[in-house]
Every structure is written in structure tokens, then in C-alpha cells.
Amino acid sequence: MAQFTRPKPTMSDTRKPFPFDEFEPKWQARWDSEKTFRTPNPGEKGFDASKPKYYVLDMFPYPSGAGLHVGHPEGYTATDIVGRYKRMKGFNVLHPMGYDSFGLPAEQYAIKTGQHPAITTAANIETFRRQLKSLGFGYDWDREIATTDPEYVRWTQWIFLEIYNSYFCEETNTARPVSVLETKGWSRDEIDNVRLAFVADTPVWWSPDLGTVLANEEVEEWKGKGHTVERRPLRQWMLRITKYAQRLIDELDMLDWPEGIKLLQKNWIGRSEGAEVKFQILNFNSQVEVFTTRPDTLFGATYMVLAPEHPLVSEITASEQKEAVQTYQKAISSKSDLDRGDLNKDKSGVFTGAFAINPVNGKEIPIWIADYVMMGYGTGAIMAVPAHDERDFEFAEKFGLPVLQVVEPTNDHDWKGYTDPGTAVNSGFLDGLPTAEAKAKMIDWLESNDQGKRRVQFKLRDWLFSRQRYWGEPFPIVWKDGKHQAIPDSELPLLAPPLEDYKPSGSPEPILTKAREWVELPDGSIRETNTMPQWAGSCWYYLRYCDPSNSDRFISKEAEAYWSSNTQSSINNTQCGMVDLYVGGTEHAVLHLLYARFWHKVLFDLGHVGTPEPFQKLVNQGLIMGEDGQKMSKSRGNVVNPDDVVSAYGADSLRLYEMFMGPLEQVKPWQMKGVEGVSRFLGKVWRVAFDEQADGSLTISPRIQDITCTDKELLRVLNDTIKKVGEEIEALKFNTAISFMMTCTKAFTLTETVTLNEFIQFLKILNPFAPHITEEIHFRIGGKVLLSETEWPTYDASALIRTECELVVQVNGKLRDRIWMAMDAPEESAKELALASPKVQEHIDGKTIRKVIYVPGKIMNVVVS
RNA sequence: GGCGGCUUGGCGGAAUGGUAGACGCGCUCGACUCAAAAUCGAGUUCCAAAAGAGUGUGGGUUCGAGUCCCACAGCCGCUACCA
Numbered sequence: 023m024a025q026f027t028r029p030k031p032t033m034s035d036t037r038k039p040f041p042f043d044e045f046e047p048k049w050q051a052r053w054d055s056e057k058t059f060r061t062p063n064p065g066e067k068g069f070d071a072s073k074p075k076y077y078v079l080d081m082f083p084y085p086s087g088a089g090l091h092v093g094h095p096e097g098y099t100a101t102d103i104v105g106r107y108k109r110m111k112g113f114n115v116l117h118p119m120g121y122d123s124f125g126l127p128a129e130q131y132a133i134k135t136g137q138h139p140a141i142t143t144a145a146n147i148e149t150f151r152r153q154l155k156s157l158g159f160g161y162d163w164d165r166e167i168a169t170t171d172p173e174y175v176r177w178t179q180w181i182f183l184e185i186y187n188s189y190f191c192e193e194t195n196t197a198r199p200v201s202v203l204e205t206k207g208w209s210r211d212e213i214d215n216v217r218l219a220f221v222a223d224t225p226v227w228w229s230p231d232l233g234t235v236l237a238n239e240e241v242e243e244w245k246g247k248g249h250t251v252e253r254r255p256l257r258q259w260m261l262r263i264t265k266y267a268q269r270l271i272d273e274l275d276m277l278d279w280p281e282g283i284k285l286l287q288k289n290w291i292g293r294s295e296g297a298e299v300k301f302q303i304l305n306f307n308s309q310v311e312v313f314t315t316r317p318d319t320l321f322g323a324t325y326m327v328l329a330p331e332h333p334l335v336s337e338i339t340a341s342e343q344k345e346a347v348q349t350y351q352k353a354i355s356s357k358s359d360l361d362r363g364d365l366n367k368d369k370s371g372v373f374t375g376a377f378a379i380n381p382v383n384g385k386e387i388p389i390w391i392a393d394y395v396m397m398g399y400g401t402g403a404i405m406a407v408p409a410h411d412e413r414d415f416e417f418a419e420k421f422g423l424p425v426l427q428v429v430e431p432t433n434d435h436d437w438k439g440y441t442d443p444g445t446a447v448n449s450g451f452l453d454g455l456p457t458a459e460a461k462a463k464m465i466d467w468l469e470s471n472d473q474g475k476r477r478v479q480f481k482l483r484d485w486l487f488s489r490q491r492y493w494g495e496p497f498p499i500v501w502k503d504g505k506h507q508a509i510p511d512s513e514l515p516l517l518a519p520p521l522e523d524y525k526p527s528g529s530p531e532p533i534l535t536k537a538r539e540w541v542e543l544p545d546g547s548i549r550e551t552n553t554m555p556q557w558a559g560s561c562w563y564y565l566r567y568c569d570p571s572n573s574d575r576f577i578s579k580e581a582e583a584y585w586s587s588n589t590q591s592s593i594n595n596t597q598c599g600m601v602d603l604y605v606g607g608t609e610h611a612v613l614h615l616l617y618a619r620f621w622h623k624v625l626f627d628l629g630h631v632g633t634p635e636p637f638q639k640l641v642n643q644g645l646i647m648g649e650d651g652q653k654m655s656k657s658r659g660n661v662v663n664p665d666d667v668v669s670a671y672g673a674d675s676l677r678l679y680e681m682f683m684g685p686l687e688q689v690k691p692w693q694m695k696g697v698e699g700v701s702r703f704l705g706k707v708w709r710v711a712f713d714e715q716a717d718g719s720l721t722i723s724p725r726i727q728d729i730t731c732t733d734k735e736l737l738r739v740l741n742d743t744i745k746k747v748g749e750e751i752e753a754l755k756f757n758t759a760i761s762f763m764m765t766c767t768k769a770f771t772l773t774e775t776v777t778l779n780e781f782i783q784f785l786k787i788l789n790p791f792a793p794h795i796t797e798e799i800h801f802r803i804g805g806k807v808l809l810s811e812t813e814w815p816t817y818d819a820s821a822l823i824r825t826e827c828e829l830v831v832q833v834n835g836k837l838r839d840r841i842w843m844a845m846d847a848p849e850e851s852a853k854e855l856a857l858a859s860p861k862v863q864e865h866i867d868g869k870t871i872r873k874v875i876y877v878p879g880k881i882m883n884v885v886v887s
Numbered sequence: 888g889g890c891g892g893c894u895u896g897g898c899g900g901a902a903u904g905g906u907a908g909a910c911g912c913g914c915u916c917g918a919c920u921c922a923a924a925a926u927c928g929a930g931u932u933c934c935a936a937a938a939g940a941g942u943g944u945g946g947g948u949u950c951g952a953g954u955c956c957c958a959c960a961g962c963c964g965c966u967a968c969c970a
Contacts (some may be wrong), residue, residue, distance in 0.1 A: 645964095690900090758909085
């Protein structure tokens with residue numbers, strides 16, 4: 023059990039190093055009542071248009087019943103430090119917080135506790151808010167939002183209708199309103215076929231015990247939690263994210279995101295270039311299209327494989343193969359995903375009895391079905407080139423199919439199973455060409471002979487956007503005469519009706535169908551009963567923060583323009599994302615971050631927002647592990663509760679510790695001893711200011727004096743610290759920033775006179791990290807204003823200048839001596855001093871000096887042999 | 888299998904190609920105390936000391952490499968028959 027306790031309390035040890043339990047709540051109450059961190063919008067009282075904006079965003083939490091986890095304050099403290107720092111540097115800082123309060127987990131929790139999700143959600147939000155406030159974060163609480171608020175739901179639904187009422191124009195590569203098509207005379211059905219939100223019958227992942235379908239991307243997560251999923255063809259709402267695949271890849275280049283996350287998104291979108299090839303089926307009027315990235319190997323295609331679910335299978339299967347094929351199909355459909363993919367890589371398959379004609383040489387090749395070909399990717403059919411594809415090779419070996427070489431390796435690799443580029447052989451008009459050229463030539467041939475064409479294929483699927491659950495936004499859609507249509511804006515928000523029983527029924531019917539009175543409208547139309555996934559709310563919350571109580575628009579033009587302005591990109595000077603800094607966990611690398619980018623781009627295309635991307639700079643905080651180095655989990659009993667840390671050491675200590683643990687982005691283990699360490703540091707700062715009397719009362723230390731500082735060394739350390747801490751905050755290197763402040767505190771501890779001005783400067787730079795204790799000290803030593811409302815100190819560069827230095831002298835790269843000399847000593851005199859050193863002499867004696875490297879102020883390296 | 892990340896004292900971690908181990912934890916010793924806690928001070932990579940060795944392993948570039956290049960190993964994460 024990693025339960026932690028305060029070091030054994032003794033009779034006299036009831037007092038804490040500083041009375042955080044008294045002053046932390048006091049300052050929190052003051053910030054709250056004075057709305058210290060309120061940020062006015064353009065047009066509002068107190069708005070200063072001369073200041074540049076800085077938008078620093080946290081990934082808002084899902085308010086679970088478990089309350090805040092120590093992982094939350096990690097990112098939240100980092101953004102709070104940056105936000106408070108930028109504020110002191112003269113920015114209008116937007117630093118908001120809210121709750122991602124819809125979703126499956128909330129509903130699961132409600133079912134478990136037997137309470138309505140609205141009640142549990144409200145209670146959980148209450149807990150989260152209390153915990154967040156107890157950590158002293160400088161949020162603008164007037165901007166607090168929850169995705170379940172009716173006013174928020176209203177605009178989520180409104181944005182959905184914007185998407186619904188749009189199509190993707192291939193010419194402009196942007197979304198446009200479908201009204202454009204109406205004026206062009208498109209029919210209703212034609213328009214419905216191109217909407218960015220559309221209804222489709224597709225095989226989807228259905229979970230009986232959750233009572234809903236899941237997006238491809240969510241399946242693993244819920245399976246991991248022990249839920250079952252099965253494949254079912256169901257009628258679902260989809261969002262046409264695939265139309266944005268290319269832009270979602272290309273526009274990553276403009277973002278200051280970790281390269282790893284960009285790569286993760288690129289791989290998820292999965293672009294591959296190749297060709298679509300048509301194969302005529304022998305004795306049938308049908309053709310099969312395959313997608314291949316290696317059209318140059320077409321001459322080597324010795325068989326074809328269809329996915330078992332491929333619609334053509336039943337049509338082309340020869341009667342003598344029917345039984346075998348059907349048996350195989352049945353076996354595959356009952357196979358779980360795990361059997362088909364993860365665990366079983368053994369190739370299996372059945373011959374259909376049919377043959378396809380290779381368009382390039384007229385050869386008849388057998389058509390098989392096999393589960394290694396997926397219906398969901400490409401065309402659900404492949405041409406198999408066993409000589410140059412591992413999977414095809416394995417399959418051909420197993421079933422004795424011919425293997426024909428068409429690529430000559432460039433190295434001494436055996437041609438069988440050689441998959442890298444080489445030189446085309448046995449390939450007619452391609453012979454002798456390197457792979458890249460052979461691909462191009464084959465595509466030209468296919469296109470000019472109408473046998474295929476160039477094609478770019480993406481792994482990304484359209485986004486399955488509907489759920490059958492209760493705790494989500496209802497679709498603002500009604501069905502009339504079998505056709506869907508939007509409800510008028512005036513009816514938004516469309517809220518779910520109250521339901522007594524929202525437990526999964528085991529059928530794929532949406533739960534809202536139970537609310538008959540709500541579903542059936544007087545004019546005979548019927549409400550859509552699906553609800554939106556949890557992602558819907560998190561796709562645009564950063565926009566709503568900018569103008570949270572606007573009842574006319576999801577965000578006003580003015581607020582959008584101001585909070586999108588002046589975003590600084592480190593890559594090129596283009597302004598591309600709205601949010602300057604976005605901090606959150608890596609678990610959202612592909613889902614939330616991809617969906618939000620997609621929605622933002624649609625809104626951008628439609629002219630509702632002015633930037634093509636939502637988040638300019640992204641930083642992923644590293645996971646905090648348990649004290650045992652394992653992932654924190656209830657079952658391991660290594661979970662640390664932030665409330666316990668706050669009551670034992672105070673909020674400032676928790677904040678400081680989480681920042682001191684190590685680099686923000688790194689995975690780090692929790693160490694309760696480390697919290698004690700930073701708490702001790704804060705105690706030292708406290709004791710610079712105060713002396714404790716025998717009776718336990720505090721008096722201001724007589725060392726503090728309001729006079730001009732003449733202590734050069736103190737001035738040097740302080741100014742160096744001011745400079746470094748500013749730089750480190752900008753670089754998000756909070757751990758080293760804190761270590762510099764520890765060093766500076768030591769200097770204050772050792773000096774005889776603590777000059778007031780210098781000490782207050784120090785309190786200012788510590789303030790973003792430990793806001794409570796710094797305000798308290800400042801107040802007690804006579805400060806009249808809030809430190810957080812003062813300006814960030816500028817450092818005095820002249821105080822940093824050193825005239826002397828300790829020059830390191832090396833002989834052949836090995837450290838031999840250190841010699842004090844003038845910082846700017848000329849090379850000749852420095853050399854003279856260095857060579858005179860007995861320790862250096864010892865190592866150059868009798869040898870020839872070949873070279874002397876001199877870096878003034880740092881190092882001298884004498885090279886001898 | 889693929890992709891990404893990581894590897895530095897007893898521990899968390901510092902180091903624009905320039906003194907490896909800042910800062911903190913822990914530990915040791917000392918001061919204060921009847922004693923302890925708290926606090927303050929000194930020390931703490933390894934080796935008994937000197938010499939030397941030392942940033943996962945092996946090479947390379949360089950006057951000089953934790954840092955750059957090549958190969959390899961181990962650990963962690965994500966992904967997985969993507970044609």
C-alpha cells in the first residue's frame with residue numbers, strides 16, 4: 023500500500039512549516055470574489071485593446087466520480103504558470119476551464135449508482151470545481167462551461183447542422199453550403215448523397231452490454247474495459263471526415279506540435295499512393311477492382327483475393343465451391359476480431375472456382391477469398407503478387423499457388439519475398455525499369471487502356487457519429503416521408519426527454535425511441551433518436567470559451583477575431599492555429615485532436631472562424647506513475663489523491679512538486695518525499711521574511727530593510743534568476759526554473775540584509791508557481807497590491823556581468839586545473855598562466871605542444887604529444 | 888512485424904559540442920536540544936587513498952562527445968494482415 027502519512031506527528035510537531043491551511047483558502051476566496059482572473063472580451067468594460075492576446079488552454083476534464091487525479095494538476099499547473107506569467111508580461115490571457123460532461127462513462131456511472139446522469143454529473147462537476155479552486159488556478163471562472171449545459175448543447179447542435187448543410191467541393195477543396203447545389207438544380211437525393219453529415223448502412227461495432235455502437239477508434243478502449251463488441255450492419259450517421267484527409271495531413275506542417283504526435287496522426291490517416299486496377303471476371307459480366315501500391319508488379323499477379331464479405335463472392339462462386347465458400351464465410355463471421363487479426367496470423371482461405379483476367383497480359387488467375395483481406399480497406403480485393411509481398415507469399419506457399427518473379431533485387435537478397443524497390447523483370451514493357459519508373463509507366467498504361475487509374479488511398483474512415491445512448495446531444499433532425507431534415511434553429515437546443523429507464527436493452531434500437539411522445543410529432547414526422555458521441559462537445563469547446571454566454575451565435579465575430587489574433591508560430595510566421603498553447607495527455611493524439619481539427623476546418627471553410635487550425639502549439643504532459651513505478655490504479659493501491667496532498671502540504675507545495683518532478687512531457691514516478699522537499703523550500707522562503715517567536719507568533723525578520731541593495735553577489739544571483747526563470751517558463755522547463763529559485767533563496771538566506779525591493783522581485787517570479795504563499799508574504803510585509811497584478815520584473819543585465827572567471831585548463835581533453843583570471847584575458851596571458859600551473863606542467867613536461875584551444879571565460883585545452 | 892519515446896549516482900533529475908551529476912530526495916557527520924522533531928552547517932558518482940574509471944553496448948567524427956554520425960541491446964508506449 024502506497025498510502026502516505028505525514029512524518030510521525032509528535033507533541034510539538036502540530037505546526038506546519040508555514041500556515042498554508044490558513045492563508046490558501048483566504049487568497050482563493052479573494053481571487054474568487056474579486057474575479058482577479060476575469061478576462062474581459064473586446065467591447066466589455068476593462069478590456070485593453072492595446073494588449074496582445076494569449077490563449078492558453080487545458081484539455082478539459084471528464085468529471086468522473088473519482089474526482090481529480092494527480093495527473094490533472096500536472097498540465098493544469100503548467101498552463102497556470104504560463105498564463106499568470108503572460109499576464110504579468112502584459113498579455114490579455116484567456117485561461118478557461120470547463121467540463122466534458124456528456125458521454126458513455128457518465129451514463130455507465132449513473133447506471134451503476136442508480137442515479138440520473140444529470141444528477142451525478144452535476145455532483146461530479148461540483149467536486150471538480152472545488153478541487154480545481156483548492157489548487158489556486160487562475161481561471162476566468164465566468165467562462166466556465168459544461169458540454170451538457172442546454173445553451174452549450176444548442177450550439178453543438180447548431181454546428182452539427184452547419185456540417186449537415188454542407189458538402190465538400192472538390193474544385194475548391196473546401197466545404198460549401200448545400201444551398202450552392204440547390205441553385206445548380208441538384209435534386210434532394212443527390213444533395214443527401216454528398217452532405218458532410220449523412221446516413222449510411224454500414225457494418226459497425228455494436229456493443230450489446232453498452233447498448234451502443236462505437237467508432238473504430240473507440241473499440242479497443244472499451245474492449246480493454248471488458249465490454250464485448252460485435253460487427254453488425256446498422257443504419258448510422260456518419261461525418262465525411264475522409265474528404266479532409268489530405269488537408270488534415272498537409273496542414274499539420276504549420277503546427278508547433280511534437281513530431282511524434284504529427285506522425286501518429288499521419289499514420290492514422292494513412293495515405294498511400296498507388297493504382298486501382300480493373301480485372302474482368304472470366305465468364306461473367308462483372309469486374310473486380312483492386313487497389314495496389316505496387317502497380318509495377320502487375321505482371322506478377324498470380325491470383326486474386328477477395329475479402330470474405332465482398333459482395334461479388336456469392337455471384338461468382340462456382341457451384342462445386344459453393345459449400346466450401348459458404349462454410350468459410352460463416353466461420354469468419356463468427357470469428358472474433360481477435361481471432362481474425364491480432365492472434366491468428368496463419369493464412370486461411372478458399373478457392374471460389376472463378377477466374378479473373380489480368381488486364382496486362384490476359385492471363386487467367388484464380389480468385390480466392392481469405393480473411394487476410396479486409397472489406398474495410400481499399401476495395402476489399404487485392405491482386406496477389408506472392409513473389410514480392412510477404413502476406414501473399416505466405417498464402418501462396420500454403421496453398422501451392424504459383425510465385426512469379428517480376429522484380430530483380432538491387433542487393434543479393436533472394437527475389438522470393440523481396441518487397442523493396444528493384445528493377446522490373448518478366449514484365450513486358452516494364453523490363454529494366456526501376457520500380458518508381460515502372461509504377462508510373464504502368465499507371466499510364468492502365469489509364470490509356472481504361473484498365474485502371476492512379477489512386478490515393480487513405481486508411482482514415484468516415485467518422486461514425488451516432489450513438490444509441492441517452493447521455494448525449496440528440497440529433498436536431500426529424501424524419502419525414504423517409505427523408506431526414508434539419509429542425510429549425512429556433513427549436514434549438516433540442517434536449518432529450520426525461521427517461522426513467524435508460525439501461526441498455528440489448529437491442530440496437532436507440533434508447534430515445536422509448537420516449538414515444540417526444541419521438542412522434544403531430545405532423546406525422548419522427549425525431550431522429552440517435553445521440554451524438556462525447557467527442558461532439560470537445561470538438562469546439564475552445565471556441566465557446568471565447569464568448570461563453572453569447573445567445574445569438576456560438577461565438578461572436580469580434581471575439582473570434584480577437585482571440586485568434588497574433589498567434590505566434592515558431593515554424594514560419596504564418597498564423598494558423600487559434601490557441602497559443604494547448605496542454606494535455608497523449609491519449610488524445612488521434613481522436614479528439616483529429617476530430618476537433620476537422621470541425622474547425624469545416625467552420626473555417628464556411629467562414630465562421632478565421633484560422634485553418636484550432637491549436638497552434640501542443641504539448642503532451644507525461645504520465646505520473648505511482649510511487650512503485652507502475653501506472654496508478656485502484657487495484658494496485660498506488661493512487662495519490664490531490665486532496666490528501668493539499669491538506670498535508672498545501673496547494674503551493676503540490677503545484678511546485680508536480681512541476682519539479684521532471685520535464686513536463688516525461689513519464690515520472692510520484693515520490694511523496696519530493697513533496698516534502700519543495701514544501702521545505704517554501705518554508706525557507708517563508709523564513710526569509712519571518713521569524714518565529716518562542717510563543718509561536720510570527721514577526722517580520724529584522725533582516726528585511728527597505729534600502730538600496732549594495733550586495734553585488736545577491737544582485738547577480740537575483741537578476742540571473744529573473745532572467746533564467748523567464749526563459750525557462752517560455753520553454754516550459756519548470757523543473758529547472760524551480761531549481762534556480764531554490765538557489766536564489768539560498769542567497770537570500772545567507773545574506774545579512776534582505777533588501778525589500780529585491781525580495782519582492784523574487785516573490786513576483788515565484789508567484790506563478792506558488793501564488794498563495796507569495797501573496798501572503800507580500801501582504802504581511804506591507805504589500806498593498808496583488809503580486810499577480812504587478813508586472814513581471816525585468817532583470818538588470820549589468821548585474822550579471824562578471825569580471826573574473828575560473829578558467830578550466832585541460833591537457834589533451836582531460837581536466838588538469840582551474841585558474842582564476844580576468845574574464846576577457848587575452849589568449850597569450852591566459853596561456854602563460856595556464857602553462858605555469860604545476861598541475862598542467864606535470865602533464866606537458868617533456869612533450870611538444872601541438873595546439874592550444876582557448877574559449878575565453880570557459881576552457882583552455884592544451885594538446886600535446 | 889511497423890512506428891515513436893526512453894536508457895546519466897542509492898533515487899527524481901541537470902548539463903548552447905566545452906568543469907558530467909545543477910537542484911531536490913535519501914544517507915553520513917556536526918551545531919542547537921536533557922533528548923527528539925524542526926532548523927542550520929559540512930559532506931555524499933565509483934574505488935580505502937592516490938592513480939584511474941565513469942552517462943546502456945561497440946565503432947566513428949572532433950582539440951574536446953551524455954550531447955553529432957553508424958551499428959546493436961534493453962525497457963516503455965502506440966499500432967498492427969492497410970494490399
